[in-house]
Amino acid sequence: MKYAIALLLSLSPLMAQAVEVGERLAPWTLLDQYDQAYSLNDQTRTLLVARNMDGAKLVKAALADRPKGYLEARQTVFVADIQRMPALISRLFAIPAMRDYSYRVLLDREGSVATRYAGAEDKVLWLQLDKGQVVSQREFATAEELRQALEQN
Template sequence: MFRKLILSTILSTLVYSSPLKLNDKISNFSLTDQFDKIYTITSDVSTIVITFEKETLNSINDFLSKKEKDFLERNNAIFIANISCWPNIFTRMFTLPKLRDYKYSILLIYDEKSAKFLEVENKITVYSIENGIVKNIRYLNSIFELEEILK
């Protein structure tokens, strides 16, 4: 119950925000990861990788599983999975236990209304951030493209 209260409070700041676009300044916001740890995303982040579908989530997880534990941190990157459209029971019974097997943090969006990122179906969305400003938004078709960005 307490977790839901905290999560809803954190996510409420995102509910009325519009999606991040080019030249937008990112404001600090918080999300929880698969271990229920709260992360605050600040302007220090240089790359935000977002997935909206199970297939792209699995592809990114396959890619990151082959990297060192601190790969995302060394690249000033965060990985976000929007799981808001997945049934809650499915998420609790299957998705979260599987995600807890990974050695890196996957920040989770549980509420579709709070999603502040642009989506293109079957694509991986990547935001490039410089000094807290969105400088580029790319929609990737493959992990190979992601690997080029996160060298």
């Protein structure tokens, strides 16, 4: 029984479905670091997804020294998957620290959104959207590559 559970848990990342170009993303709503709700909408042009702390650090480094509203001006939203972070740590330390960021972080506390989009754990997934449909998909492994892509967006 233990082996079956371990196998199921090890395969769960593979259950995320790859998003195909032309596919319309299913709607979702998440709270940000200020507990303000945001719903994916047709005005969103770029969706950034970080599945772990390494990905979130890439986004943070790419946005260092960028003014408040930088992502919003580019119609870009950032989703951070924090489901594996212990609730006490997130509530007492991580989320309060995120309130100092110059950008909005949509917090996927239960892994209900980030897991919809397949990709490497240690990279940032970039989904380019047009009225909710996926136009292209990329992944970034460095903050500099992500920064350059955001500048061109």
